[in-house]
Amino acid sequence: MQTRELGHSGLTVSALGMGCMGLSFGYGPAMNRDAAIALIRAAVERGVTFFDTAEAYGQGENEDLVGEALAPCRGEVTIATKFGFRDGDPKEGMDSRPERIRAVAERSLKLLKVDRLGLFYQHRVDPDVPIEDVAGTVRDLIAEGKVAHFGLSEAGVDTIRRAHAVQRVTALQSEYSLWWREPEEAILPTLEELGIGFVPFSPLGKGFLTGKIDASTTFGATDFRNTVPRFSPEARAANQALVDRVTAIATAKGVTPAQIALAWLLAQKPWIVPIPGTTKLHRLEENLGGARVDLTDGDLREIGEALAAIPVQGERYSGQLAKAINR
Helix, strand or coil: CCEEECCCCCCEEECCCEECHHHCCCECCCCCHHHHHHHHHHHHHCCCCEEECCCCCCCCHHHHHHHHHHHHHCCCCEEEEEECEHHHCHHHCECCCHHHHHHHHHHHHHHHCCCCECEEEECCCCCCCCHHHHHHHHHHHHHCCCECCEEEECCCHHHHHHHHHHCCEEEEEEECECCECHHHCCHHHHHHHHCCEEEEECCCHHHHHHCCCCCCCCCCCCEHHHHCHHHCHHHHHHHHHHHHHHHHHHHHHCCCHHHHHHHHHHHHCCCECCCCCCCCHHHHHHHHHHHHCCCCHHHHHHHHHHHHHCCCCCCCCCHHHHHCCCC
16 A cells, blocks of 8 residues: 655555544444454555544544554554534534533543544534634644644635644545545645645545446435435436446446546545545455556546536535535
8 A cells, every 4th residue: 555645744644544434423324343343454454554533423433443443553553533513413513612622632532542643633613613722722732742633624725724824734634526626726725835635535425436326226214315415316317427437437447436536536636645435345445446546647638528528416515514614
């Protein structure tokens, strides 16, 4: 597995990380705990050194799982976690008060079974707490040795600059993929200017870019994609044309659509580290194979032409989360 530095932070991780949310939250019933631990350890065996979790993924359940899975290789991997929701529940809105950040940090240290949090993100920008206070609190936690690196998630350019002026931002985590390219407009140039790394979540479009989901697919009752406008049957039918083009490109190269999607992200900037998630070993191995796909200038041009010709339909969030991005 190749490695990459997140911006100019000095934090070097595997070129592809692993998003762990779906093991216990968001996409239906939690995975069997022993099987989930085995999958995380299989990722380590295959060279993954960057794992992503959050307090909000089951109000600590996912952190506890990740902590147990990675306990044998403590010091060899970087675990990223997040604070920022009231009582760790996204439905309750944001809470990034300094005392709350500290409480989450202490709990995360215990659940993850580490002495220092590798990367501590603000999960969403809290409009009621100045970002300077947030960055200052994490700066203090870094000085105390409880946190190694500070990150933001779904923050806008102004917030990134203000936070970075108080405490170096190591990484921004936001959605970025073949079917969500908004970060290219202002976010990526700002990150490049400031030397901040970028960690795309949902790099496979919450599964849609794998080619395994179509307009007839049904999701379980607790799968959050049921609430996502982009996953309405009508939007999926309209967006199928993009997946068909990506699939054709993948077939011509002898790889999978998922591998094309990940290789495309890696080709955008050398400081981008996607974090695809999965609950299946064969999908993990497929995803990691994306780091070995070499896209030529011609491939990238063909993909770009396909993206330009097929506008994506449907918003990516609704309700509370839709209001909490790019602040």
